[in-house]
Amino acid sequence: MMGMTAIFGALESGMIYAILALGVFLSFRTLKTPDLTVDGSVVTGAAASAMICTMGGNPIFALIASFIVGCGAGAITALLNIKLKIQPLLAGILVMLGLYSINLRIMAGRPNISLMDNSTIYMGLEGLLPEKYLHLILNAVILIFAIILFYFFLKTRMGFSLRATGDNEDMVRASGINSDLMKLIGLSLSNGFVGLAGGMLAQYQGFSDVTMGTGMVVIGLASVILGEALFGIKSLSRRLVSVSLGAILYRFAIAFALYIGMPAGDLKLVSALIVTVALAFGLLNESMTLNAMVKRRRKKNA
8 A cells, every 4th residue: 555655745735736636627528629729828827826926025925927828829829810810729739839948948048947946836835834735735635726717717697608608619708708818818818827737747746847847738638528527527516526536536546656666757658558548437427427318318208
């Protein structure tokens, strides 16, 4: 069985990845847009957070900056799609490629930045919270706050318009709603939360690396698919919690793979297997639900 250190580590990092998964949920599920900007915007958030912290800035301001630069990355992807009519998938790839150079610029040309001797949000709470649970409590508070924000935003008029844009863009346009604006807002907010997750990740692990975004979109998708398949999607609140739990469960799967001695180089294979199993489980659930509905209708007709 995994030790307590590994369990706490999976929980703590899982909560950060849950914020990233919420951002992916907004683009992938709500807008029905496959957005590969995530692999770049998470590093942009981490780079901005790390640079501000190394310059002696406020760690909380660093996280706000991470959110803002993430929004900017998402907005560029949306504008490429809206104004230049570039397919969303290709637009995301173009922005992700461009962000590699931008991230290096933000990090002053350095491939990685250490935060070991700099102030972070976690250091600021030392003495106020038990040291053993400090990371866990703070990450949980930020995640719960993010879920609440998501829930109330998606329940607003703009949130309903955004969800409707993903469901049926033609109907939304016919109703007089600016679907292009909804895409811009949706992709901006999606990558804003991804950038925030990157900023938190940099402060949590004590460094930012220009390659740390590789495969992040897969992690986000795995969390969304796994969470929805295992914990259900009956209501918006349940769906948001399911996505978050999916990210935590994903981190536990990775931690367990490392615990049993699997080489770090094989973790991408583990990620691919998790997504495949989650998709298969989701299709099985849909098939079982459909069969149950057919049986109920036959009984009523009989």
